[in-house]
Amino acid sequence: SQQGEEDPQALSIQEGENATMNCSYKTSINNLQWYRQNSGRGLVHLILIRSNEREKHSGRLRVTLDTSKKSSSLLITASRAADTASYFCATDPDVYNQGGKLIFGQGTELSVKP
Amino acid sequence: DGGITQSPKYLFRKEGQNVTLSCEQNLNHDAMYWYRQDPGQGLRLIYYSQIVNDFQKGDIAEGYSVSREKKESFPLTVTSAQKNPTAFYLCASSLDARNSNQPQHFGDGTRLSIL
Numbered sequence: 001s002q003q004g005e006e007d008p009q010a011l012s013i014q015e016g017e018n019a020t021m022n023c024s025y026k027t028s029i030n031n032l033q034w035y036r037q038n039s040g041r042g043l044v045h046l047i048l049i050r051s052n053e054r055e056k057h058s059g060r061l062r063v064t065l066d067t068s069k070k071s072s073s074l075l076i077t078a079s080r081a082a083d084t085a086s087y088f089c090a091t092d093p094d095v096y097n098q099g100g101k102l103i104f105g106q107g108t109e110l111s112v113k114p
Numbered sequence: 115d116g117g118i119t120q121s122p123k124y125l126f127r128k129e130g131q132n133v134t135l136s137c138e139q140n141l142n143h144d145a146m147y148w149y150r151q152d153p154g155q156g157l158r159l160i161y162y163s164q165i166v167n168d169f170q171k172g173d174i175a176e177g178y179s180v181s182r183e184k185k186e187s188f189p190l191t192v193t194s195a196q197k198n199p200t201a202f203y204l205c206a207s208s209l210d211a212r213n214s215n216q217p218q219h220f221g222d223g224t225r226l227s228i229l
Contacts, residue, residue: 030214042118042204042220043157050215088156092214101172101211102218104149104156 006089006105014113019076021108023089024069030092032065032072033102037086046074046087081114116141120205120221126229127192127199135190135224137205145211146188147218150174151202160203163188164211192226200227 007022023032031050035043049056049065049072056063062075076083086109090102118139127133139146145164149157159172163182177196182188188207192199202225206218 033217035220040223040225042120042222043206043218045217045219048215048217090157090218101159101162104158106154106156 006087006108008108009106010109010111012111012113013079015079015081017079017112019079019083019110019112021074021087021089021110023072023074023105025072025089025091025103025105026070027091027093028067032063033090033092034061034063034072034074035088035090035104037088037107039085043088076110079110079112081112083110084112085110118205118207118219118221120203120224122224123222125224125226127226128229130194132191132193133199133226135192135203135205135226137188137190137221138186139188139205139207139219140186141207141209141219142185143207143209143219144185145208146182147206147208148172148178148180148188148190149204149206151204151223157204160190162211202226 005024033048034046037043047058047063049063060077065072086107088107089105121136147162148160151157158174160178161180163169166185169180169182179191202223204223205221208216208218
C-alpha cells in the first residue's frame with residue numbers, strides 16, 4: 001500500500017536555484033524520512049524527522065513536518081548539477097507498531113541544469 | 115568499509131525458472147528488507163526480517179520466498195509463480211527494527227529481466 005504521495009512528480013531547475021518537494025501521507029506516523037536515489041543505484045538516507053519535530057536541517061537540506069496536515073517538504077538550497085536524482089519520502093506508520101517498516105512515496109525526479 | 119552487497123547486478127530469468135538474489139551486509143544490523151521497484155515508481159516491500167530465523171511478508175510477497183539463516187545474509191528467491199518479475203530489486207538493512215527511528219541502508223540493487 002502506498003501511503004506517501006509526492007509533488008511534483010518531476011522538477012527541472014537551474015543550478016543555484018532552490019528546489020522544493022512535497023510529501024503527503026494518510027496515517028499517523030512515528031517518523032518521516034527522505035531518501036535520494038541516483039539513476040540505477042540504491043537509495044541513500046538524507047534526513048529523518050520524528051513526529052514531534054517540526055523542522056530539521058542538514059547542510060543545504062531543510063525538512064519540515066506538519067502532522068496536522070499530514071505533510072512534509074524537502075528544500076534543497078543553492079542546488080548543484082550533482083543534486084540531480086530522484087527523491088523519496090518514506091513514513092514509518094505507528095499503526096504497525098513493528099518498528100522499521102517503511103512505506104515509500106513514488107518520488108520526485110529532480111533535474112538540475114548547469 | 116561497511117555496507118550492503120547485492121549480487122548479481124543484472125540477472126535474466128527463463129520461463130518456469132526460480133532465481134535467487136543475494137544480499138549480504140557487514141553492518142551488524144538486525145533487520146533486513148527486500149523491496150521491488152518498477153520504472154518511475156516507489157518501493158514496495160516484499161519481505162522483511164527483524165531477527166535471524168524470523169521473517170514476515172510485506173505487501174507483495176506472492177511469488178517470492180526468503181530465508182534468514184545468518185544475520186549477515188537475506189537471500190530472495192523469485193519463483194516461477196511470480197508472473198511479472200521484471201523489476202529492480204533493492205535490499206536494505208537497519209540497526210534495530212524495535213527502534214523505529216532508524217534509517218535504512220540500501221544496496222545498489224539487482225535488475226531482473228525475463229528472457
